[in-house]
Amino acid sequence: MTNLKPVIDNKAVARYKRWAAWTLVTLYLLILVGGIVRATGAGMGCPDWPKCFGSWVPPTDVSQLPENYKEIYGAKLKGEIEFNPVKTWIEYVNRLFGVFTGGWIFLTLLASVPFLKSDRKSIFFLSLSAFLLVAFQGWLGSKVVSTELHPVMITLHMILAIVIVFVLLFAYAKVSYIDRIRLEKVKEADRRKLNTWVVGAILIATVQVIIGTQVREGIDIVAASLGYGGRGRWVEEVGMAYWVHRSFSILVLLSVLGLGNGIKKLTGERGVMNRLVHVMWGLLAAEIVTGIILGYWAVPAVLQPVHLTLAIIILSIQFVLFLFLNANRIFEKRNTGIPAAS
Incomplete structure (x- = not known):
């Protein structure tokens, strides 16, 4: 068998694989958390985006909201908004976990930078694509809220999540291939x-x-x-x-x-x-x-x-x-x- 010599530092390859693996884990957990949001009917727990009831930290009791909050947010979304602290915080945690996942994908992007100096530039561009797709996914999430959980937007949101997973899996497999784990x-x-x-x-x-x-x-x-x-x-x-x-x-x-x-x-x-x-x-x-x-x-x-x-x-x-x-x-x-x- 011909000996394969990686064209990039082994530590950089190992770091990329480690961070990409953790990113994939967080993506699957994010899909699970998103499923919990749907199962509990908490999708409109926060009627605005990116804030929640106009605040970066959502309220825990209706007394923390203005008396006409239904008119404020109901008019915005063309529907009546009923505050439910459990649903509000489930949706809020979902958003926080989305930010957490985005952070991991950014780390994976940083770990891919050394590949730009090699003949494996595609690994960087795959990682960049995943990062940009996650940013687009965040924007799409805002549209899911603003359209009051429109079925087409929800389906697109799910399909894009699958695409992001596939892009990262492809990048991870490619790095593994050149890392002699054939x-x-x-x-x-x-x-x-x-x-x-x-x-x-x-x-x-x-x-x-x-x-x-x-x-x-x-x-x-x-x-x-x-x-x-x-x-x-x-x-x-x-x-x-x-x-x-x-x-x-x-x-x-x-x-x-x-x-x-x-x-x-x-x-x-x-x-x-x-x-x-x-x-x-x-x-x-x-x-x-x-x-x-x-x-x-x-x-x-x-x-x-x-x-x-x-x-x-x-x-x-x-x-x-x-x-x-x-x-x-x-x-x-x-x-x-x-x-x-x-």
């Missing part, structure tokens, strides 16, 4: 067979997440109509979106099982890809269980954010598997100067 190389014939599976699985999972977002939006509407006392009827009142989401889960199951079986045959029960398949299958089992409970046990709020976060992690694993399967083409051809391992 992605498993796959023969061209095997790659072609499995590439269709992995691309199909990613597309199916993405569509399922989007449909799930539509179901969540439908539940919000039903909840506003029936109230929390009618929680047991929420699912049946959502209508077609829920049944499409439930039926589409069969395609998700088949695509994940097919992809996993193909990779296990390829790896012979060895290697990182094989371990990722086991993790993916375990998460899928948990996803199915939470979905069943949500559908038949009156949509317990505690499981809604878990269900969403599991879906995003499964989608992320599928993307990483795509990178593994296409490592020769994605990394070696673009990273000239690094000899291929024999």
